[in-house]
Amino acid sequence: xxxxxxxxxxxxxxxxxxxxxxxxxxxxxxxxxxxxxxxxxxxxxxxxxxxxxxxxxxxxxxxxxxxxxxxxxxxxxxxxxxxxxxxxxxxxxxxxxxxxxxxxxxxxxxxxxxxxxxxxxxxxxxxxxxxxxxxxxxxxxxxxxxxxxxxxxxxxxxxxxxxxxxxxxxxxxxxxxxxxxxxxxxxxxxxxxxxxxxxxxxxxxxxxxx
Numbered sequence: 257x258x259x260x261x262x263x264x265x266x267x268x269x270x271x272x273x274x275x276x277x278x279x280x281x282x283x284x285x286x287x288x289x290x291x292x293x294x295x296x297x298x299x300x301x302x303x304x305x306x307x308x309x310x311x312x313x314x315x316x317x318x319x320x321x322x323x324x325x326x327x328x329x330x331x332x333x334x335x336x337x338x339x340x341x342x343x344x345x346x347x348x349x350x351x352x353x354x355x356x357x358x359x360x361x362x363x364x365x366x367x368x369x370x371x372x373x374x375x376x377x378x379x380x381x382x383x384x385x386x387x388x389x390x391x392x393x394x395x396x397x398x399x400x401x402x403x404x405x406x407x408x409x410x411x412x413x414x415x416x417x418x419x420x421x422x423x424x425x426x427x428x429x430x431x432x433x434x435x436x437x438x439x440x441x442x443x444x445x446x447x448x449x450x451x452x453x454x455x456x457x458x459x460x461x462x463x464x465x466x
Contacts, residue, residue: 285339290341290436292440294360297362298360304364305363309367310370311354311380313351313370315382320384320387321346322346323342324336324342325435326387327390327397350387355367358380358450358454363454379409380454381408382403382405383404384403386422387400395430396429397435399424400424400442401442402446404418407454423441423446424442
C-alpha cells in the first residue's frame with residue numbers, strides 16, 4: 257500500500273509539471289546584437305606628435321545612453337528598434353571607436369584610456385549629441401551622428417580646442433541590418449578628422465607637421 261501511494265504521488269507530480277509547463281508563456285527570443293567595426297589604420301605616413309593623449313568617457317543624454325538602437329519618427333519623438341541592440345551603450349561604442357581611431361592614426365606618441373595610469377599631456381572628452389536613425393524626412397531612414405569634443409590640457413584643465421563632428425548617412429533599405437550599416441559608416445565618417453584636428457590644435461603644431 258505504501259509503494260502504490262508513493263507511485264500515485266509521483267504520477268500526480270509529473271502530470272502537474274507537464275500542465276504547468278504548457279501553460280507558462282515561452283520566453284521571448286534574444287535580440288540581435290550589433291557593434292561598430294574597428295577603425296582603419298592610417299593610409300599615409302605621418303610624423304607622430306610627441307605627446308601622451310588620454311581619451312575620457314563620452315557622455316550622452318538618457319535617450320542615447322542605452323544599448324537600444326534609437327530611431328526618431330519626428331522631431332519630438334524617440335523610439336527604439338524591437339529585437340535589436342548594440343553590444344554596449346551607444347556612447348561606449350563611440351568612445352571605443354574614438355580611442356581606436358586615435359591609436360591607429362599614427363599621429364601621437366601614445367594614446368590610452370583615462371582610467372589608465374599615464375602621465376598624459378592632453379585629455380579628450382566629449383558628448384554624443386546624435387546617434388539615431390531619422391525617419392522624419394523620408395521613408396528610408398537617415399542615420400545622424402554628432403559628437404562634440406573638447407581637447408583639454410591635463411596640467412590645468414584649460415580647453416585647448418573644441419569642435420563638433422557630424423555625419424549623416426542614408427540607409428539603403430528600411431531594415432535593421434541596413435540601418436546598422438549606415439550607423440557604422442556615419443560613425444567612422446564623423447570621427448575621421450579627429451586625429452588631424454587634435455594634432456593641428458596642439459601648441460607648436462605647425463613646426464611638428466611640415
